[in-house]
Amino acid sequence: TQLLEQSPQFLSIQEGENLTVYCNSSSVFSSLQWYRQEPGEGPVLLVTVVTGGEVKKLKRLTFQFGDARKDSSLHITAAQPGDTGLYLCAGDTDRGSTLGRLYFGRGTQLTVWP
Amino acid sequence: DVKVTQSSRYLVKRTGEKVFLECVQDMDHENMFWYRQDPGLGLRLIYFSYDVKMKEKGDIPEGYSVSREKKERFSLILESASTNQTSMYLCASSPGTVYNEQFFGPGTRLTVL
Numbered sequence: 014t015q016l017l018e019q020s021p022q023f024l025s026i027q028e029g030e031n032l033t034v035y036c037n038s039s040s041v042f043s044s045l046q047w048y049r050q051e052p053g054e055g056p057v058l059l060v061t062v063v064t065g066g067e068v069k070k071l072k073r074l075t076f077q078f079g080d081a082r083k084d085s086s087l088h089i090t091a092a093q094p095g096d097t098g099l100y101l102c103a104g105d106t107d108r109g110s111t112l113g114r115l116y117f118g119r120g121t122q123l124t125v126w127p
Numbered sequence: 128d129v130k131v132t133q134s135s136r137y138l139v140k141r142t143g144e145k146v147f148l149e150c151v152q153d154m155d156h157e158n159m160f161w162y163r164q165d166p167g168l169g170l171r172l173i174y175f176s177y178d179v180k181m182k183e184k185g186d187i188p189e190g191y192s193v194s195r196e197k198k199e200r201f202s203l204i205l206e207s208a209s210t211n212q213t214s215m216y217l218c219a220s221s222p223g224t225v226y227n228e229q230f231f232g233p234g235t236r237l238t239v240l
Contacts, residue, residue, distance in 0.1 A: 044226045044227070046226070046228060053233070054233055054234070055131070056170075056229075056233070058230070061226050061228055063226060074129045103229075105226065113157070113158035113175070113177060113227040114160075114183075117169055117170040118169065120170075121169065
């Protein structure tokens with residue numbers, strides 16, 4: 014059973030288009046993180062959201078945490094070929110836990126064509 | 128910057144061999160993790176460790192074991208490699224703070240023939 018469901022699984026768009034990736038769950042998370050992974054490399058953290066309703070911006074990327082802390086979205090404005098990669102969301106269900114386990118979604122593979 | 132290194136980028140082994148994958152982090156992180164990544168299945172947690180000599184099973188521990196004798200080093204062991212263990216293996220560490228952000232190594236692409 015996948016705790017976090019990401020959609021869409023694949024996204025192929027032209028440079029300049031906007032897109033949104035979704036990360037949904039029936040569970041409540043104390044924090045939610047987004048990572049980007051490029052081919053042949055490990056995932057790299059983009060952002061952590063911790064408060065219900067929180068919105069964070071990273072240049073052309075906007076991250077939102079749902080009010081109930083069960084879902085999140087990533088919106089990219091004017092996508093560029095450099096945005097190509099696998100986007101992963103990950104949630105932490107244990108507030109203050111020292112075990113540190115995260116639950117990952119299966120990812121959205123984004124391809125941006127020039 | 129946090130650096131997580133893995134002993135090999137590519138590894139080819141034969142069925143039945145014992146395989147060691149090594150991971151080292153240089154930021155004194157409390158927690159370390161081993162994942163495997165397969166197309167369509169995402170990242171699946173094999174084992175993790177929250178302290179030296181401590182380990183916890185993840186979602187798919189069968190066929191694997193781990194060792195953490197020093198804080199900076201976390202080893203994944205395939206006791207008898209099988210073809211269905213062909214995969215990308217990713218190691219990660221996290222500082223054990225409230226939000227548990229993880230820092231990943233570059234991965235080891237293991238092929239078992």
